Amino acid sequence: MVLEQLKVPIVLAPLAGGPSTAELAAAVASTGGLGFLAAGYLTAAELSERIRRTRELSDGQIAANLFVPGSSAAEPGSYQPYCQQLARWARERDLPLGEPRYSDDDWQAKLELLLREGLPVVSFTFGCPERQVLDALRDAGSEVWITVTSPEEADEAEAAGADVLVVQGAEAGGHRASFIDRPDLPLYGLLPLLSLIRSGSPLPLVASGAIATGKALAAVLCAGARAAQIGTAFMLCPEAGTSEVHRAALRTQADTGLTRAFTGRLARGIRNQFMDQFSSAAPIAYPELHYVTSPLRRRAREQGEAELVNLWAGEAHALAQPLPAVDVVRRLVAETEVALRRAVAQGARSAASVVAVDELRALADRWYEAWNAHDLDRILSHYAEDIVFSSPFIAALGVDPSGTVIGKPALRAYWGLALKRFPELRFEPTAALFGSSSVTLVYRAVEGLQAAEVVELGRDGLIVRASAHYDRLP
Numbered sequence: 144m145v146l147e148q149l150k151v152p153i154v155l156a157p158l159a160g161g162p163s164t165a166e167l168a169a170a171v172a173s174t175g176g177l178g179f180l181a182a183g184y185l186t187a188a189e190l191s192e193r194i195r196r197t198r199e200l201s202d203g204q205i206a207a208n209l210f211v212p213g214s215s216a217a218e219p220g221s222y223q224p225y226c227q228q229l230a231r232w233a234r235e236r237d238l239p240l241g242e243p244r245y246s247d248d249d250w251q252a253k254l255e256l257l258l259r260e261g262l263p264v265v266s267f268t269f270g271c272p273e274r275q276v277l278d279a280l281r282d283a284g285s286e287v288w289i290t291v292t293s294p295e296e297a298d299e300a301e302a303a304g305a306d307v308l309v310v311q312g313a314e315a316g317g318h319r320a321s322f323i324d325r326p327d328l329p330l331y332g333l334l335p336l337l338s339l340i341r342s343g344s345p346l347p348l349v350a351s352g353a354i355a356t357g358k359a360l361a362a363v364l365c366a367g368a369r370a371a372q373i374g375t376a377f378m379l380c381p382e383a384g385t386s387e388v389h390r391a392a393l394r395t396q397a398d399t400g401l402t403r404a405f406t407g408r409l410a411r412g413i414r415n416q417f418m419d420q421f422s423s424a425a426p427i428a429y430p431e432l433h434y435v436t437s438p439l440r441r442r443a444r445e446q447g448e449a450e451l452v453n454l455w456a457g458e459a460h461a462l463a464q465p466l467p468a469v470d471v472v473r474r475l476v477a478e479t480e481v482a483l484r485r486a487v488a489q490g491a492r493s494a495a496s497v498v499a500v501d502e503l504r505a506l507a508d509r510w511y512e513a514w515n516a517h518d519l520d521r522i523l524s525h526y527a528e529d530i531v532f533s534s535p536f537i538a539a540l541g542v543d544p545s546g547t548v549i550g551k552p553a554l555r556a557y558w559g560l561a562l563k564r565f566p567e568l569r570f571e572p573t574a575a576l577f578g579s580s581s582v583t584l585v586y587r588a589v590e591g592l593q594a595a596e597v598v599e600l601g602r603d604g605l606i607v608r609a610s611a612h613y614d615r616l617p
């Protein structure tokens with residue numbers, strides 16, 4: 144599975160309409176993340192060229208994302224009044240508009256191209272293709288990821304044979320990936336949506352929506368995602384094709400909102416005049432309205448007129464930084480590691496209070512037994528993956544001994560050495576003091592050395608915190 148091969152839990156979001164470039168995808172892929180290319184609005188030939196260029200720039204993992212076309216064109220009666228309103232407004236200002244039209248965005252040709260390319264991942268947005276399409280892509284060597292925005296869509300994608308679900312919360316920038324746009328579209332926030340889908344589906348999940356810091360990335364990993372699909376936080380990178388007017392807006396603290404005014408499909412962008420004026424009148428008619436406003440948006444982008452551009456952005460856009468993509472990934476990964484360690488330490492503290500004395504007594508007995516048998520695996524089996532550990536001895540690991548979070552590999556290395564150094568080591572319990580979730584063990588360790596060790600258990604009965612104090616016996 145591709146997610147297992149990634150060196151960092153970061154997936155670049157496909158960013159159709161300009162920001163997505165071969166350079167950006169290659170830069171993220173080169174860090175060990177997944178570099179996505181957006182196929183939306185490109186012809187098959189353009190997509191083919193981008194794939195070639197990305198491969199030329201990086202031999203990392205790359206993916207492509209396709210919009211699933213709607214099954215039919217919108218009813219003209221549903222969008223004509225809106226088009227007339229736009230036409231009057233545009234005429235008064237001498238602004239260009241296009242004609243409404245349906246298009247499947249070169250669907251068949253792009254699909255055939257991807258069947259030939261055999262990229263590690265192909266993802267779909269705005270729907271889930273039939274099982275035959277998914278099977279054909281898998282036969283061609285691609286995993287199939289489906290973007291979902293509700294538990295119902297997750298069930299549908301799982302039933303169709305998706306390999307991975309990209310879970311898009313309402314915070315996300317750009318279009319809602321909903322299979323069908325409708326007036327009463329559910330708008331799940333990312334964390335509740337992840338929790339709901341995690342509880343019902345065994346499929347690996349990738350979380351998407353306003354993740355711009357390592358703390359937020361740590362949160363979605365804790366909530367059951369295997370990686371985060373991140374868009375807006377990469378849009379100020381020099382490798383991104385984001386327009387200048389869009390970059391300037393991303394750097395502000397401006398609010399975002401959801402609108403159909405630009406494309407006829409619900410999308411999140413930075414609020415501006417066009418959005419505020421037309422959102423309430425805009426009907427559901429995608430891609431018809433996309434083609435109506437596209438000349439207007441192109442002109443506004445060229446002229447730096449931010450009030451008329453679709454400034455797609457997630458809710459945390461103000462946290463995006465103008466750094467090379469490699470540095471964005473590095474910063475996110477470093478922050479995530481710190482955030483996860485802090486959360487473990489914090490969780491260990493608050494997990495107190497539920498452990499019975501019998502359980503603590505049994506733990507103490509088993510723990511002494513394991514130590515006295517010099518059985519490293521059994522000793523380690525009593526500990527959680529990461530523990531808050533404080534002992535004068537762990538300075539030997541090169542870490543600060545005061546309440547440091549350390550993982551099992553470090554504990555194994557250290558205790559392996561301790562057992563080698565003291566082949567006669569035996570612990571003799573001399574006293575035990577039971578608290579609500581901790582036990583203070585007083586024991587004689589090596590000859591002439593007495594220790595008092597406070598051991599705290601988490602909810603699963605594993606040691607989450609231990610601190611030892613040693614005294615030389617007189």
Ligand SMILES: Cc1cc2nc3c(=O)[nH]c(=O)nc-3n(C[C@H](O)[C@H](O)[C@H](O)COP(=O)(O)O)c2cc1C
Binds near residue numbers: 318351354458459
């Ligand atoms: C400019 C822009 C273009 C987008 N284009 C696509 C796209 O082509 N395909 C897709 O699945 N999602 C697209 N998205 C949504 C992203 O996949 C992702 O859900 C979103 O970027 C996550 O929120 P964030 O931008 O706050 O990180 C786009 C988002 C933005 C901001």
